[in-house]
Amino acid sequence: MKMPILTQSLRGIARHLADGTLRAQDVTEAALARHDPGLNAYVSYAPTLARKQAAAADAAFAAGVRLGGLQGVPVSFKDLYGVAGLPTFAGTPRALPEVWTQDAAMVQALRRQLGVIVGKTHTVEFAYGSLGTSRHHPVPWNPADRVTHRAPGGSSSGAGVSVVEGTALVAFGTDTGGSVRIPASLTGTVGLKTTLGRWSTRGIVPLSPSFDTPGILTRSADDAAFTFEQLDAERVPDLDAGTPLRIGVAERFFWQDCDPGIAQRITEALGLIESAGATLTDRPLPGCDEVYRIYHQGGIVSAELYAFLQARLPDWLDTLDPRVRRRLNDGRALAAWEYLHHKARYAELGAQAAQMLTGYDAIICPTVPITAPPVSLLDDPDTYARLNLAMLRNTCVVSFLGLCAVTIPAGLDGAGMPVGLQLIGAPRTEARLLAVACHLESLLARAGVWHPNPNNRRPMQRPQDEALTRFGRLDPKRTCLLLIDTQNYVWNPQVAARHPYFDETLRTVVMPNLRRLLDAFRAAGGEVMYTVMENLTDDGRDRSLDYKLSKFFIAKGSWEAKVLDDVAPVGDEIVLPKTSSGVFNSTNIEYLLRNIGIDTLVVTGFLTDQCVDHTLRDAADRGFYPICVSDACATHTETRHLTALGAFAGYCRTITTAQMTAELAAPT
Numbered sequence: 001m002k003m004p005i006l007t008q009s010l011r012g013i014a015r016h017l018a019d020g021t022l023r024a025q026d027v028t029e030a031a032l033a034r035h036d037p038g039l040n041a042y043v044s045y046a047p048t049l050a051r052k053q054a055a056a057a058d059a060a061f062a063a064g065v066r067l068g069g070l071q072g073v074p075v076s077f078k079d080l081y082g083v084a085g086l087p088t089f090a091g092t093p094r095a096l097p098e099v100w101t102q103d104a105a106m107v108q109a110l111r112r113q114l115g116v117i118v119g120k121t122h123t124v125e126f127a128y129g130s131l132g133t134s135r136h137h138p139v140p141w142n143p144a145d146r147v148t149h150r151a152p153g154g155s156s157s158g159a160g161v162s163v164v165e166g167t168a169l170v171a172f173g174t175d176t177g178g179s180v181r182i183p184a185s186l187t188g189t190v191g192l193k194t195t196l197g198r199w200s201t202r203g204i205v206p207l208s209p210s211f212d213t214p215g216i217l218t219r220s221a222d223d224a225a226f227t228f229e230q231l232d233a234e235r236v237p238d239l240d241a242g243t244p245l246r247i248g249v250a251e252r253f254f255w256q257d258c259d260p261g262i263a264q265r266i267t268e269a270l271g272l273i274e275s276a277g278a279t280l281t282d283r284p285l286p287g288c289d290e291v292y293r294i295y296h297q298g299g300i301v302s303a304e305l306y307a308f309l310q311a312r313l314p315d316w317l318d319t320l321d322p323r324v325r326r327r328l329n330d331g332r333a334l335a336a337w338e339y340l341h342h343k344a345r346y347a348e349l350g351a352q353a354a355q356m357l358t359g360y361d362a363i364i365c366p367t368v369p370i371t372a373p374p375v376s377l378l379d380d381p382d383t384y385a386r387l388n389l390a391m392l393r394n395t396c397v398v399s400f401l402g403l404c405a406v407t408i409p410a411g412l413d414g415a416g417m418p419v420g421l422q423l424i425g426a427p428r429t430e431a432r433l434l435a436v437a438c439h440l441e442s443l444l445a446r447a448g449v450w451h452p453n454p455n456n457r458r459p460m461q462r463p464q465d466e467a468l469t470r471f472g473r474l475d476p477k478r479t480c481l482l483l484i485d486t487q488n489y490v491w492n493p494q495v496a497a498r499h500p501y502f503d504e505t506l507r508t509v510v511m512p513n514l515r516r517l518l519d520a521f522r523a524a525g526g527e528v529m530y531t532v533m534e535n536l537t538d539d540g541r542d543r544s545l546d547y548k549l550s551k552f553f554i555a556k557g558s559w560e561a562k563v564l565d566d567v568a569p570v571g572d573e574i575v576l577p578k579t580s581s582g583v584f585n586s587t588n589i590e591y592l593l594r595n596i597g598i599d600t601l602v603v604t605g606f607l608t609d610q611c612v613d614h615t616l617r618d619a620a621d622r623g624f625y626p627i628c629v630s631d632a633c634a635t636h637t638e639t640r641h642l643t644a645l646g647a648f649a650g651y652c653r654t655i656t657t658a659q660m661t662a663e664l665a666a667p668t
Contacts, residue, residue, distance in 0.1 A: 151373050
């Protein structure tokens with residue numbers, strides 16, 4: 001075949017396999033060639049097993065046996081599914097008992113068609129987490145950002161990665177509160193959450209039997225529709241060109257506190273579908289705030305997981321990830337009457353939601369309201385807890401109301417990361433929902449917003465540019481640690497009184513980390529440089545217009561201009577006075593860095609969303625490799641700090657102090 005195999009639709013690949021113009025072994029080899037161990041998609045990668053299955057599929061084709069559209073198609077399974085021949089860890093540090101290695105019902109369905117299982121993908125421990133992180137296994141790398149290690153979404157954390165990587169054309173996940181849709185949204189793939197009971201969960205390690213559903217992640221809506229038809233008795237209808245769609249726009253609950261660019265992309269998609277003839281109407285779902293509040297307080301899910309572990313896997317309780325344990329403890333305190341009340345209330349609200357969806361093809365909203373955060377931010381328990389709940393908000397209410405849903409990519413947010421558009425449907429309307437998803441996907445492709453084939457999204461860059469990376473081995477002799485505005489003007493008793501979060505963060509986290517970085521750089525022979533806000537003239541006439549308007553007047557040689565004693569320069573370390581937010585604009589720092597032979601700039605200091613942000617962007621534009629040490633910089637609020645880290649992530653590599661000091665200590 002002349003067209004590269006993996007650029008074709010799944011429908012096209014299946015057709016060529018069936019007519020003999022393509023071999024399953026060729027498809028499998030093309031998929032295996034895309035494996036990137038650095039992405040950590042798989043906990044159990046099985047290329048030898050995959051090749052044997054591909055050979056068996058080819059033998060069946062040669063004998064004239066056609067068992068289904070997934071015959072010879074490479075797929076992955078989340079490591080909750082029992083797959084004979086492969087261990088099941090369920091995100092824990094050791095393999096589960098052998099009973100959990102027997103083929104799950106969905107695995108049996110795939111094997112009956114002679115599909116090709118490439119391996120088992122990572123999951124959050126017992127599927128209890130939306131961000132995709134783990135204390136027991138490497139966290140999969142979200143391929144949508146090859147610079148900063150960002151959350152891949154969970155709990156099917158490796159599923160979307162395996163699809164984007166190309167080793168799987170279909171990834172099987174599970175969705176309890178969003179665990180298919182969230183990783184699909186964050187990685188720029190399509191995710192289908194089925195109605196409870198539509199597909200069997202037999203042989204899948206349970207999280208919450210009241211809400212657990214199998215689901216799939218694919219490259220495109222058409223791939224999802226094709227896969228659904230191979231696994232289900234129902235066909236996905238073709239939408240006639242003249243068929244008017246009736247679309248509901250979800251209520252304010254789903255649109256609140258969205259990160260930059262997310263609501264905008266979904267609003268633009270709504271405009272496209274309306275221009276194509278759809279009727280748009282505001283359509284609320286009942287009880288969203290109540291459902292989310294119950295979940296936030298610890299409800300049915302934590303209670304059912306705790307009951308399962310106590311009964312079936314008590315020895316695994318002692319090794320739980322602390323973040324999972326923290327959520328699980330909520331279930332231990334839930335009274336039986338509260339459990340039953342929550343279930344009854346969910347059922348009541350779900351029936352109302354299904355009634356309100358009558359006559360609508362779908363309700364549309366953002367799949368998740370936040371950008372995939374850098375993994376380095378999630379070590380802090382409170383930050384993890386807050387972002388985990390934020391990530392789940394728009395998906396969990398759909399699950400608890402008993403509805404089905406599809407997420408498709410709808411462009412990029414303000415940080416350059418994929419935005420997911422969630423289509424919500426009444427129970428058992430998956431086929432119609434997939435048809436609408438295919439229609440909207442084609443509209444987005446024609447508008448140039450998002451194309452399901454990556455080769456059609458942007459031109460390929462030169463091979464020598466493709467090889468460039470921010471992750472090369474660090475050379476201390478070519479690296480400079482820059483401390484921005486770590487001076488008395490920025491942190492003093494008056495500032496501390498006005499900004500208690502800032503003061504606490506500096507005292508307990510940032511200043512100790514800055515001292516560690518200074519010690520590490522000086523020991524490694526790296527360059528250390530400072531910049532401070534300081535007038536060059538007595539009357540400050542040299543200041544930028546912005547500094548004049550902002551009343552920034554830091555007299556030359558004053559106490560306010562002095563570097564904080566705890567991180568003061570030593571020897572001949574350079575201190576550059578600046579009179580604007582941008583050190584590259586108002587000093588000769590670039591000239592100095594070039595003369596010294598620096599190509600990598602490690603940026604720390606204050607404030608993350610002002611001068612630190614400005615410096616990182618300018619350094620990147622001027623041809624340096626900028627690195628932000630996320631726990632060695634700060635601003636006045638946590639929200640501002642996290643927003644800034646997400647906003648400039650595309651310009652730099654973001655790491656922690658521990659990672660930075662480890663790299664400096666590594667032999668060159």
